[in-house]
Amino acid sequence: xxxxxDTSMKRKTGFCPGTAALGKSxxxxxxxxxxxxxxxxxxxxxxxKAVETADGCPKVSxxxxxxxxxxxxxxxxxxxxxxxxxxALVDFHGKCEIExxxxxxxxxxxxxxxxxxxxxxxxxxxxxxxxxxxxxxxQLKKETFSTTVEFASNESRSGSKEELYQKIPLVGxxxxxxxxxxxxxxxxxxxxxxNRKALAGR
Numbered sequence: 717x718x719x720x721x722d723t724s725m726k727r728k729t730g731f732c733p734g735t736a737a738l739g740k741s742x743x744x745x746x747x748x749x750x751x752x753x754x755x756x757x758x759x760x761x762x763x764x765k766a767v768e769t770a771d772g773c774p775k776v777s778x779x780x781x782x783x784x785x786x787x788x789x790x791x792x793x794x795x796x797x798x799x800x801x802x803x804a805l806v807d808f809h810g811k812c813e814i815e816x817x818x819x820x821x822x823x824x825x826x827x828x829x830x831x832x833x834x835x836x837x838x839x840x841x842x843x844x845x846x847x848x849x850x851x852x853x854x855q856l857k858k859e860t861f862s863t864t865v866e867f868a869s870n871e872s873r874s875g876s877k878e879e880l881y882q883k884i885p886l887v888g889x890x891x892x893x894x895x896x897x898x899x900x901x902x903x904x905x906x907x908x909x910x911n912r913k914a915l916a917g918r
Contacts, residue, residue, distance in 0.1 A: 812892075
């Protein structure tokens with residue numbers, strides 16, 4: 717039986733002051749958004765990590781190629797002055813429970829954002845996806861969500877805590893550990909190529 721995904725989302729936006737480069741303090745922002753301490757989290761961005769789980773629960777992963785997004789203003793320009801905003805999915809924290817009818821997974825996803833010089837206004841919209849991959853590595857379900865991050869006046873950083881719920885039905889002694897939950901930004905082919913080029917240069 718193919719798994720289905722019952723996904724609902726509640727959104728909270730947290731303000732993250734500061735003007736340092738996004739990559740240098742993104743984790744600190746994520747910890748603030750998730751309400752964690754460094755000792756209590758222990759994850760690496762864009763790596764597989766099990767949420768706080770019962771035995772036999774799926775792993776959650778932020779896809780490395782889709783963990784960041786750079787939004788440019790309309791037009792051909794791709795210089796730093798053309799950047800409207802940058803976003804990063806940097807951490808998550810949650811729990812999983814095995815129920816009579818399947819696995820229930822709740823987790824909070826931290827999205828941090830940096831305002832670019834080309835952004836008009838104080839809001840930026842990001843799209844990201846949540847997908848379930850089955851035991852045979854097949855994509856069983858994918859949903860795309862939209863979230864708006866607002867920057868406070870005279871501040872260049874902000875973020876959002878995305879509260880997510882997934883339910884994976886299980887039958888016939890199936891184990892949810894054979895499934896995987898993948899998260900990433902919904903990227904255009906150009907944005908994906910931009911990310912891969914940046915990663916290759918590291």
